[in-house]
Structures are given as structure tokens and as C-alpha cells.
Amino acid sequence: MLGKTAGGLFWMFRYLERSENTARLIEAGFRIALTRADGDDDEWTSVLQTAAVSHLYFQKHEQIDAAKAIDFMLRDMSNPSSVLSAIAAARMNARLVRTAITREVWEAVNDTYMILKRELARPVSARDLPEVLALIRQQSALVRGAMHGTMLRNDIFDFCRLGTFLERADNTARILDVKYYVLLPSISQIGSSLDNVQWETILRSVAGMRAYRWITQGETSPIGIADFLIFDTRMPRSLAFSAGKIATNLAYLEKAYGLRHPSHDQIDVISARLTHGTIDRVFEDGLHEFITDFLTDIARLGQQIETDYRFLG
Amino acid sequence: MTDTPRFFDEMHHGDGSPRPPYDTYCGWFGSEDLRDLRKKSTDAEQFFRRTGITFNVYGQAEADERLIPFDIVPRIISAREWARLTRGIEQRVRAINAFLHDIYHRQEILRAGRVPVDLIARNEAFLPQMIGMSPPGNVYTHIVGVDLVRTGEDEFYVLEDNARTPSGVSYMLENRETMLQMFPELFTRIKVQPVSDYPRDLRRSLAASAPPNCSSDCTVAVLTPGIHNSAYFEHAFLADQMGVELVEGHDIRITGGKVQMRTTQGYKPIDVLYRRVDDDFLDPLNFRPDSMLGVPGVMDVYRAGGITIANAPGTGIADDKAIYSYMPDIVEFYTGEKAILQNVPTWRCGDADSLAYVLDHLPELVVKEVHGSGGYGMLVGPAASKKELAAFRAKLTAKPGNYIAQPTLALSTVPILTKAGLAPRHVDLRPFVLVAPDKISITPGGLTRVAIKKGSLVVNSSQGGGTKDTWVLEE
Numbered sequence: 001m002l003g004k005t006a007g008g009l010f011w012m013f014r015y016l017e018r019s020e021n022t023a024r025l026i027e028a029g030f031r032i033a034l035t036r037a038d039g040d041d042d043e044w045t046s047v048l049q050t051a052a053v054s055h056l057y058f059q060k061h062e063q064i065d066a067a068k069a070i071d072f073m074l075r076d077m078s079n080p081s082s083v084l085s086a087i088a089a090a091r092m093n094a095r096l097v098r099t100a101i102t103r104e105v106w107e108a109v110n111d112t113y114m115i116l117k118r119e120l121a122r123p124v125s126a127r128d129l130p131e132v133l134a135l136i137r138q139q140s141a142l143v144r145g146a147m148h149g150t151m152l153r154n155d156i157f158d159f160c161r162l163g164t165f166l167e168r169a170d171n172t173a174r175i176l177d178v179k180y181y182v183l184l185p186s187i188s189q190i191g192s193s194l195d196n197v198q199w200e201t202i203l204r205s206v207a208g209m210r211a212y213r214w215i216t217q218g219e220t221s222p223i224g225i226a227d228f229l230i231f232d233t234r235m236p237r238s239l240a241f242s243a244g245k246i247a248t249n250l251a252y253l254e255k256a257y258g259l260r261h262p263s264h265d266q267i268d269v270i271s272a273r274l275t276h277g278t279i280d281r282v283f284e285d286g287l288h289e290f291i292t293d294f295l296t297d298i299a300r301l302g303q304q305i306e307t308d309y310r311f312l313g
Numbered sequence: 314m315t316d317t318p319r320f321f322d323e324m325h326h327g328d329g330s331p332r333p334p335y336d337t338y339c340g341w342f343g344s345e346d347l348r349d350l351r352k353k354s355t356d357a358e359q360f361f362r363r364t365g366i367t368f369n370v371y372g373q374a375e376a377d378e379r380l381i382p383f384d385i386v387p388r389i390i391s392a393r394e395w396a397r398l399t400r401g402i403e404q405r406v407r408a409i410n411a412f413l414h415d416i417y418h419r420q421e422i423l424r425a426g427r428v429p430v431d432l433i434a435r436n437e438a439f440l441p442q443m444i445g446m447s448p449p450g451n452v453y454t455h456i457v458g459v460d461l462v463r464t465g466e467d468e469f470y471v472l473e474d475n476a477r478t479p480s481g482v483s484y485m486l487e488n489r490e491t492m493l494q495m496f497p498e499l500f501t502r503i504k505v506q507p508v509s510d511y512p513r514d515l516r517r518s519l520a521a522s523a524p525p526n527c528s529s530d531c532t533v534a535v536l537t538p539g540i541h542n543s544a545y546f547e548h549a550f551l552a553d554q555m556g557v558e559l560v561e562g563h564d565i566r567i568t569g570g571k572v573q574m575r576t577t578q579g580y581k582p583i584d585v586l587y588r589r590v591d592d593d594f595l596d597p598l599n600f601r602p603d604s605m606l607g608v609p610g611v612m613d614v615y616r617a618g619g620i621t622i623a624n625a626p627g628t629g630i631a632d633d634k635a636i637y638s639y640m641p642d643i644v645e646f647y648t649g650e651k652a653i654l655q656n657v658p659t660w661r662c663g664d665a666d667s668l669a670y671v672l673d674h675l676p677e678l679v680v681k682e683v684h685g686s687g688g689y690g691m692l693v694g695p696a697a698s699k700k701e702l703a704a705f706r707a708k709l710t711a712k713p714g715n716y717i718a719q720p721t722l723a724l725s726t727v728p729i730l731t732k733a734g735l736a737p738r739h740v741d742l743r744p745f746v747l748v749a750p751d752k753i754s755i756t757p758g759g760l761t762r763v764a765i766k767k768g769s770l771v772v773n774s775s776q777g778g779g780t781k782d783t784w785v786l787e788e
Binding site (some may be wrong): 001002003004005006093095096098099103106107110111115155159257259282309310313 | 362363365370433483540543546549550552553558559560561563564575576577578579
């Protein structure tokens with residue numbers, strides 16, 4: 001496979017994952033805004049921070065405003081993480097790697113792009129937002145289904161998966177990074193309404209609300225949430241799960257190519273920390289430091305994969 | 314040419330009865346509901362959009378992806394008609410390859426005075442880099458698209474020989490795919506020769522022209538200028554269908570005397586490069602130094618026998634519009650036979666007498682730029698306004714050598730489906746020819762281009778033309 005193609009697949013799936021994550025962030029922000037009476041727009045500040053686009057937002061707008069923030073995250077092409085930007089970038093990469101993906105996957109991505117371009121041609125009113133977000137979720141599922149159902153399990157698939165899980169690991173870690181303070185035992189008081197809101201945001205942002213309740217029989221605790229999102233390998237968006245998938249797919253590549261690269265060593269270190277670590281230890285050493293380190297490691301791993309597999313000339 | 318604008322319609326005789334190849338189709342069509350068919354037409358467009366069969370239009374502010382209009386009424390050719398066409402095409406393509414070999418070697422045809430020396434020596438399409446160089450298997454034009462037009466029951470003309478990088482074959486394949494999906498019942502009633510072997514044949518044909526020192530398992534790759542090229546879809550489509558890599562200049566470097574592509578496992582040699590990049594841009598070291606699309610040094614590897622480039626550089630000299638008028642002589646010179654397919658009578662405006670005639674008869678003629686393509690910079694006399702004629706007259710007088718003129722042909726028509734039902738529109742045909750060292754094969758059918766605008770004679774997609782599926786019937 002061409003290095004360029006591997007890079008195109010990797011980024012195509014990063015962008016697909018990103019569009020879904022952005023949609024989920026919007027959903028969380030919107031839901032919180034609906035159910036809380038205090039009516040301030042703090043939630044949108046952290047949504048923008050989590051997506052790492054608040055500086056871009058403030059280049060366009062003076063202050064945080066729910067409608068503007070939603071529009072910025074949903075359909076603003078100057079925001080590279082907006083749903084529409086990410087889908088357009090995913091499709092652009094899909095065109096680039098057209099020879100490596102099946103017709104079904106291409107059509108699913110192309111369809112998604114055409115549908116969302118149409119649906120997002122004008123600002124989406126609060127009234128239509130839930131439907132549009134549901135549509136984005138459905139379309140993501142369609143692409144994923146086409147991929148799982150029709151693509152060969154070879155190096156092509158591995159690069160797709162690497163893109164997906166690097167982006168996902170990065171996203172979950174970012175959510176934790178922006179909200180880590182809510183999870184610190186010293187500040188949070190179990191049961192206080194402020195914290196419930198914050199925890200809920202975190203769980204909703206990763207579609208883990210119901211899963212978490214189910215696992216803990218409804219008991220929420222900050223340390224439990226942190227444990228769930230960092231270490232729980234049953235949770236498909238946790239750091240441990242994502243890192244595990246990255247490790248698996250890198251191992252497949254190692255086996256297929258008969259070549260071990262620096263990225264294999266890097267993921268081993270990241271995985272070991274997640275396999276052997278405990279949440280108590282993380283809190284002892286500092287949650288914030290742990291997450292910052294993880295984000296740095298993941299970014300470095302992404303670059304290493306790019307070098308090892310010659311995405312660029 | 315007749316005085317009255319009566320055109321040969323391929324579906325119906327003058328009395329409205331169907332011509333034999335369309336017999337079954339017309340019977341079927343008559344029993345269909347027009348509204349259902351109109352709906353199918355919309356479905357087809359949706360299908361094309363989803364599949365991403367689009368092209369980018371040059372010279373438009375928003376270089377957006379556009380669809381080429383597809384018409385659901387097939388163009389049908391009988392086995393007998395096709396047999397005659399293939400003989401003519403094969404003869405012509407054989408002659409073109411012999412001509413190219415000669416022109417880059419002993420130049421017998423020039424010595425014999427059958428083609429003027431000036432026409433070659435001063436032609437930009439002639440590449441001095443190719444002199445004395447013999448491509449593997451002596452194949453110059455691995456892929457040719459011969460543009461044909463029809464003016465009567467047995468009258469076919471070659472309009473153009475596309476011997477550089479003919480495009481459109483993906484439409485031939487996708488049009489058929491679309492028709493099979495939409496009208497399966499038609500294909501059970503009418504036996505149509507399949508076109509779907511083309512990608513496999515293309516790969517085999519390319520591999521057969523690999524350099525002699527290449528291992529049994531030779532590597533073919535498609536070279537594209539990139540995602541913004543108007544034919545990118547086709548490049549990706551062909552690479553995909555052949556199961557080979559689609560590369561760009563920056564995926565390639567030259568090491569150890571081989572052209573190599575950057576893969577996830579290091580550099581891997583390419584034996585046959587099906588390039589969809591023009592000669593000028595192919596190699597910045599040997600041709601245009603500002604080209605970002607090509608592979609620096611590829612020509613040197615080529616000359617050393619390290620790679621096959623398809624089509625060979627310098628084939629443009631054979632499909633040059635100034636050379637075109639000599640094609641009957643060229644065919645005869647190399648095959649010893651009269652050309653089976655006719656040439657359109659052509660005035661070379663570089664000759665003073667011809668220029669005078671052309672200027673006198675401008676409103677009746679079609680004038681083309683010698684080096685132009687895609688219907689750009691072309692004058693269709695009968696359709697031009699006074700202002701356009703005057704402007705073209707000035708251009709012609711300023712640079713007569715740049716132009717050729719031809720009579721306006723009474724192109725045959727095939728109906729398209731409009732809101733009101735069937736309506737005749739002018740068509741042409743581009744069959745695709747594969748040339749291997751020991752074999753010339755022609756896919757039954759090709760790309761039928763159709764002028765969607767009533768009365769228009771310009772079928773180019775860049776000028777709003779559409780396409781039709783082309784059926785060659787089984788015996």
C-alpha cells in the first residue's frame with residue numbers, strides 16, 4: 001500500500017470519528033442547557049475548549065452564546081472540528097484513497113457528506129437540532145457498518161482503525177482534561193447539584209451515561225467516573241479501550257509487514273500504564289498531570305505512526 | 314452533405330419505424346410509462362452522485378464536482394456494423410503505431426514525401442527525446458480512443474484519434490452498470506456484448522508491454538495529476554478496478570535505476586506506469602521544469618529500459634489535428650491497404666489557398682485549433698453569431714497555421730428522453746482500443762457522447778454534452 005494511502009485512510013477515519021465526537025459534544029451541551037434553569041452559557045465554553053477551538057470561536061464572536069456556539073460547532077467551515085468541516089475532510093480523504101476502500105464505504109461517506117451538506121446549508125434551529133444530531137449519529141453508524149461489513153481485514157483496515165482510536169483516545173482525554181477539576185475529591189461534594197451537572201456532561205459527551213449507571217447501579221462518584229473513562233476496558237470510549245485497539249492494530253501491522261517500529265514501543269509504554277495503573281494511583285500522582293501526559297503521548301504516537309509508515313514523502 | 318438539414322437517425326427510419334438494431338428496444342419502450350421512465354432518469358442521476366462519478370470543470374470559478382448528464386436511452390449498434398468498425402479501427406491504430414515508430418526512427422514516410430517534413434519538425438507534439446528510442450514491444454499507444462461520427466447508414470468518419478491519454482472509459486463502464494441496475498429486464502430480452510472485461514484487459518495489456526527485464530509478477534501503477542484533476546474519478550476508478558496503486562508524482566522517486574513508489578513498507582519498484590499526466594508535465598528534468606505533477610528523471614529510466622510508460626511520450630504527434638488530414642496516406646503507407654474508415658475532409662489553414670477558401674465559407678465550417686482539445690477554442694460556423702464569426706476571422710488571419718477547418722457534418726442522431734418523450738439529439742462515439750505487443754483489442758461499445766441541447770453539434774462534456782450507454786448486439 002502507498003504511504004499516502006495509509007495516511008489518507010488514517011485521516012479519513014480520524015475525521016469521521018471527530019465529526020461524531022463533535023456532534024456528541026453539541027448534544028451534551030444542548031441537553032445540559034435544556035435541563036438546567038440557571039441559564040448561563042458556561043457549558044458552551046467547555047464544549048469549545050474540549051474541541052480545542054475556543055480561540056477560533058473568539059476570532060469570530062465576542063462572547064459565548066448558545067446559538068452561535070452551536071452553529072460554530074455544527075457547520076462553520078472555519079472551524080476544522082465542526083461537524084461539516086470534519087465530514088468534508090473525511091470525504092476529501094476518502095476520494096484520495098478511493099482505491100483502498102470498498103464501494104459501500106465510499107458511498108456511505110459520500111452520502112453522509114451530501115446529506116449533511118444539505119441539512120446544514122442553513123443554521124439549525126434549536127427545534128430541529130435533536131433531529132439533525134440524530135441524523136449525524138445515524139450516518140456515522142452507516143459508515144461504520146459499511147466498513148465492518150465489507151472491508152478486508154488487512155493493513156488497510158488497520159490504518160482505518162488506528163485513525164479512529166487515536167482520535168477517540170484524544171477526544172476522551174480532552175473531555176477529562178477540560179473537566180478534570182470536577183472530578184477532584186477536594187472540590188467536589190457528592191450530591192451537590194453543580195457537580196451532578198458536570199458529571200452528567202462528561203458522561204453524555206462520551207455517550208456513557210446509561211452505560212455508567214448500568215455498571216454502577218446508579219451510584220455516581222467522581223472517582224468512579226474517572227476510573228470508568230480511563231481504565232474500564234468494557235467502555236468503548238475509555239482510554240484503556242482505545243489504547244488497546246491501537247496496540248492491537250499496530251501489532252497486526254507488525255505481523256503483516258514483519259517490521260517493528262518505534263511506534264510499537266511507544267504504544268507498549270502507553271498500554272502498560274493503562275493496564276497496570278489504578279485510579280487511586282492516578283489521583284495520588286495528580287489526575288491533571290496524568291491526562292496531560294496521556295495527551296502528549298498520544299499526539300507523539302500519531303506523529304510516529306506517520307513517520308513509521310511513510311504517510312509523507 | 315445534403316442541403317436540407319436532414320439527419321440520419323439511428324433509431325427510426327424516416328417513416329417512424331424502428332431500424333433493425335432498435336427493434337426490440339422500441340417494442341419495450343412503447344409499452345413503458347413515460348412517467349416511470351422519467352423517474353428512472355432521476356434515479357440514475359442520484360446513482361451517479363452517490364457513486365461520485367463526477368468531473369471538475371476547468372475555467373469555472375467554483376471548481377466544483379459536476380455530473381455529466383446521463384441519458385437512459387441506449388445507443389444500439391448491430392454486430393455487423395460493429396464488425397466493420399472494428400476492422401477499420403484496428404487498421405488505423407496499427408498504422409498509428411507504425412507511424413510513431415517510423416517518425417522517431419528512420420522517418421521513411423517523410424523521405425517518401427507523403428507527409429511534409431515541416432509538419433513534424435516544427436510540431437510541439439514531436440518529442441526529440443524519443444528519437445531512436447524503442448518502447449517495450451514497440452507499443453506507443455497502449456490505449457487509444459478513436460472518435461467516430463456517423464452520417465448515414467454506412468457512412469462513418471473518424472473525427473479524431475486520441476492517442477495521448479484518452480479519457481471517458483469509466484463512463485462507458487459506469488453507464489453500463491447503471492443500465493444493468495435500472496433495466497435488468499431489458500438485458501434479458503436483448504443480448505448485449507459485455508464491456509466489463511475492460512479493466513482486466515487493460516491490466517493484462519499493460520503488463521504485456523512491461524520492460525523485458527521485468528519479473529513475471531510485474532507492477533502496474535496509475536499516475537494521476539491529483540484529486541483536483543477533472544478526470545480524477547476516472548483515474549481512481551481504473552486503478553481500483555485493475556487492483557493497482559494510484560500514485561502522484563510525490564509518491565515516487567527514482568533509486569537504483571528504477572522508478573519506485575513510497576509504500577508503508579518502504580520503496581517498491583513500478584514496472585509499468587499508466588500515466589494520466591500530459592507529456593509536458595511528466596518529467597520536470599526533461600520537459601517543463603515547473604511541473605509539480607511529474608517524476609523528475611522518469612524519462613532517463615524510460616530510455617534505459619527500466620520502465621514502460623503508457624502511452625509513450627511523444628504519441629501526440631499522431632493525433633495532432635494537423636497530422637490528421639494525412640491519416641488516409643499514413644494508413645495506406647504502413648498497411649498497404651486503403652483506409653477502411655473515412656477521414657473528414659480537412660482544410661489546413663496554413664496553406665494560403667485553403668485559408669482563402671475557409672475565410673470565404675466560414676459560416677458553413679467547423680474550425681478547430683490544431684492543438685486544442687475538449688471542444689475549447691472551436692468555432693461551429695452554422696451556430697455562430699456574426700460577432701463570433703468576425704472574432705474568429707481575425708484569429709484565423711493572425712495565425713492561420715494554428716487552425717484546421719472541416720465541413721459541418723450532419724451528425725447522426727439518437728433520441729434522448731425529454732419531458733415530452735423521445736427527441737433526437739446528435740451523437741458521436743469513442744470506442745476504446747487496447748494495444749499490446751501482439752494484440753489489438755477493442756471493447757464492444759465505447760462512450761457515446763450526446764449533445765443535450767436541441768440542434769447542438771458539440772457533444773463535449775465540458776460544453777454541456779451528456780453520455781449514453783452504448784450497446785453492441787450479439788450476433
